[in-house]
Amino acid sequence: MTKHLEYTQKTKDLIDGLKTVCSNYGLANSGNEYKIITEVFLYKFLNDKFLHEARKANKDLKNSTNIETDIQKMSNSDYEWMLEKIGERSAKLQKHHFISYLFNKQNEPNFHELFDKTLLEIADLNIKLYSVSTIDKERVRLFDRISPYIIESNQKTPFCKAIINKLVAFSFEPIFEEKYDFFSTIFEYLIKDYNKDSGQYAEYYTPPAVAKIMAKILVPEPTRNVTVYDPAAGSGSLLLALAHQIGENKCTIYSQDISQKSSEFLRLNLILNNLVHSLHNVIKGNTLTNPYHVNDAKNDLKKFDYIVSNPPFKMDFSDDRETLASDQHRKRFFAGVPSVPKKKKESMAIYQLFIQHILYSLNDKGKAAIVVPTGFCTEKAAIALAIRKKIVDSNWLHAVVQMPPNIFATTGTNVSVIFIDKSKTRDTAILVDASKLGTKVKDGKNQKTLLSNEDEKRIIDTIKGYRQLDDFSVIVNNEQMKQKAYSFGAGQYFETKIEYVELSPEEFEERINEFKNKISFYFNNSRELEIQILKNFNKLDYKKNNK
Structure with missing residues (x-):
């Protein structure tokens, strides 16, 4: 077994162990379980990351076999000097914040108070770098107390003891040289039970295959010093895939999402993937009514180099409908705002607003990839048609990929990915029908389709190579699309063969x-x-x- 596989399994075992503790104390499937699991996992990660960086900052610790004990022996001045050398490569911890310190104190009375105090002190010590913000600039701290989630007073200390005993099982140190592929797998496993679609913006998890296809098509060549944005970021799977494709040290991430849970997941994802420098750009708030990111002159929205998004498709936004349709937002929502249905308010097509917001938020040479319901590609209703018309008439459409059914296990809606390129010069686009690819598998009660590496490669290579393949891909010009009511459906352009x-x-x-x-x-x-x-x-x- 390779180190990669060995530590993947050890990490999954740790996550399962933490879930077992929560279950044993009556917290399984509660609304608070995700906060406990993610906070405690992050505490473990930051503890081990600090030790990893400490070895680099102090040559005397490089080969230490008991590094936490050796650190405890350091003078306060030497320790502070080491903190300076570590800088922002890790969260700052004091000597009494280490997991080993808490482990040795677990038999003291009211241990849960010490555990909670440790988490709060770490959060306060690192609030500038590791907090995310609300739209009103309030900071969402790294940690909160965990013992209050236990109602029975006499169970608070046993619960915290059970947690700390899980955290000393192994060290993350050997895996800090691992890259995105390792941490994306771990992150997906960590949040899989807590990242269900709750009706808010993009809380559900975008399949890695879709994220990979979007990233590789958007960034076929090396680039650097670019901005990346997702206005409905969810847990950040699309942002992280794109950042990895560009290079984590070559881009800055910006995001916004209405869900606090999603913002917390995204923060965890950025920390795991060495993107702490972008944490202050993670905003919790309503992107459509109150977009947060503005330009330097403060007179317009910020324009980005790359945008990726899997926005919610339908949602009741009737309370905000008139605000969004007002003159204040008319320039951004050029195609209009969906009306409120008389019977099913929750069926309002909110994704159409996100598409318009994304087009407005791209800079003059910007590129975007947006997940949409496949029906949007041929819909003749006024707003959908007006959006497609704007894209084609502006010569922004680069490609469209119709994905297989059930590519998302959580929704039966067929999806497509639209690729926008404002720097495009040719007047053609490539349309791909990948609906027949993939293998169907059971995922709990649902059925989903998995794309193989070969399937992914076929889609990516077809678009990058601009290849026209029978019943799979077709190259069409803007005039052809105009003649077919600006349809983005590949099948409408395939030759009928007799x-x-x-x-x-x-x-x-x-x-x-x-x-x-x-x-x-x-x-x-x-x-x-x-x-x-x-x-x-x-x-x-x-x-x-x-x-």
Whole structure:
């Protein structure tokens, strides 16, 4: 077993162990379980990351076999000097914040108070770098107390003891040189039970295959010093895939999401993937009514180099509908704002507003990839049509990929990905129908489709190579799309092929007779079936009338 696989399993075992503790204390499937699991996991990660950086900052610790004990022996001045050398490569911890320190104190009375105090002190010590913000600039701290989630007073200390004993099982130190592939797997496993679609913006998790395809098509060549944005970021899977494709040290991430839980997940994801420098750009708030990120002159929204998003498709935003349709937002929502349905307010097509917001938020050479319901690609309703018209007439459409059904296990809606490129010069776009790719598997009660590495490669290579393949991809120009009501559906542009078979007069006559005989057979059978059905109905009527 390789180190990668070994530590993947150890990390998953740790996560499962923490979930077991929560279950044993009655917190399984509660609204608070995710906060406990993610906070405690992050505490473990930051503790081990600090030790990892301490070895680099102090040569005397480089080969230490008991590094936490050796650190405890350091003078206060030497310790402070080491903190200076570590800088922002890790969260700052004091000597009494280490997991080993708490482990050794676990038998003291009211241990839970010490545990809570430790978490709060770490959060306060690192509030500038490791907090995320609300739209009103309030800081969402790194940690909160965990013992208050236990109602029974006499169970608070045993609960915290059980947690601390799980955290000393192994060290993360050997995996800090691992990259995105390792941590994306761990992150997905960590949040899989807590990241269900709750009706708020993009809380559900975008499949890694879709995220990878979007990133590789958006960034086919190396780039640097660019800005990346997601206005409905959810847990950040699309942002992280794109940042990895660009290079984590070559881009700055910006995000906004209405969900506090999503913002906390995104913070965890950024920390795991060495993107702490972008944490102050993670904003909790309503992107549509109160977009947070503005330009330096403070007179318009900030414009970004890359935008990726999997926005919510339908949602009740009737309370904000008139605000969004006002003159204040008219420039951004150029195609209009969906009306409020009389019966099903929750079916309002909110994704159409996000598409417009994304187009407005791209800079003059910006690129975007947006997950949309496949129906949007051919819908003739006014707003959808106006958005597609704007994209085509502006010559921004680079590609469209229709994904297989059930690519998202949490929704039965078929999805497509639209790729926008404002720097495009040619007047054509490539449309791909990948709906027949993938393998269907069961995911709990749901069925989902998994794309293989070969499937992913086929989609990516087809678009990057601008290849036209029978019944899979087609290259169309803007004029062709205008003639088909600005349709983005690949199937509408595929050539209709008729297979011609040469037949002699005798063979033709034989085929015609075969068809005639089959038709006669079907008609005779249908008459007999009709007579039998009528007889059965007559019997039923007779029994009913004679009861």
